Amino acid sequence: MAQSHPVFARLYARARPAMDEQGAADHRRTLLDGLAGRVVEVGAGDGGNFAHYPAEVTGVVAVEPESYLRAKAESRAFAAAVPVEVVSGTADRLPLTDGSIDAVVASLVLCSVPDQAVALAEAFRVLRPGGELRFYEHVAAEPDSGLDRVQRIADATIWSWFSGGCHVHRDTATAITTAGFTITTIDRFNFGPVPAKPHILGRAVRPS
Template identity: 45%
Template sequence: MVRHDHPEKDATPCRGGCADTPQPAGGGWLRRLHAWFLHVYADGYNAKVDARKRHLIGDLRGAVLEIGPGSGANIGYFAPGIRWTGVEPNPMAHPYLLRKADAAGLDATLLTGTAERLPVPDASQDAVVSTLVLCSVADPDRVLAEVRRVLRPGGRFVFIEHVGAEPGSGERRWQRRVKPVWRRLGDGCEPDRDTAGRIRAAGFARVDIEPFRMPYPIVAPHIAGRAER
């Protein structure tokens, strides 16, 4: 069963004003294009990170919150019986996501909102999932603070993200050169963020990060891992 809720009406209030999460600006051809691109891009990307997603996502249990689920690229990796909540700011992506969640038979709730103000209560989630999200959020440090807030003690944050190349490298210089256009076309995506450093500094009890590379220009450097509340 899939529930498509609006946080300002249906979400349980939580500390910090999460119940009044603002609705992101909807519409626009770029948001529609980005949602379509995520949909067509997902299978090819998943084929290259399949083992990592199965390892990180497949054994999650209980209440699982996914930030920025996009078109539903991770839906097929969740175990049966989890209680999945997605917080997706781009309403143009919702139809793709709802169809996949329904086809998978997930016990799912889809909320429109932003990761900087997650519309769920404190310490309510057994796990939080983020894949290719921290590159594009407006305030990654606040997002990580929100992830810690909503996780139960001992809960896990699992992630796969593209990151900035080695400082001073030619690859990093190219990331910075193309960033203005990349950000515009990629719905806010910044290719040169030090996401690994931010996760390590976010106050988790334990952080395990594996760097790896993908066969893509500009966004080849990636990390995968988990952090424990």
């Protein structure tokens, strides 16, 4: 299903290269390091990850619902070192059969899905047993901190409206384990602007 967030999409496409220069590109490389086989990237945005996929990846299905960002991703796919197919779709209904994917990549997208449990259930469904979920997301701050209070206010007011459905106060690591994944590595660090920080980056496995 196509979606349109024209203002946010254009702001994101302009801001993403600057964020990469500030350190996000290194995070993307770490996120994708060691991947192999067939991959689905959920919420591919403007294709900022495409240049970082290792040669062992045989193909990427890049799912993006926002029409402006999807067009940007399609242009970037031509320059990727691995085959990338950009398709319209949403995280809660991936256009893939059960157990058909070796890895799912979720990069700055689980903040904006309407329901994390539904999106993660879809990731679990399309992954083969033993397949990996790679995640790089901004998440809720430490409880009762000043940033925690700022995030709660942001989510309760206008943040989601002007940021393409983003929510800054989500406990994404807990949502991943609740969905049935086993987290094998996770790193938590401060990065990015307030209130969209801190971040987590890691790997989780669908049990065999």
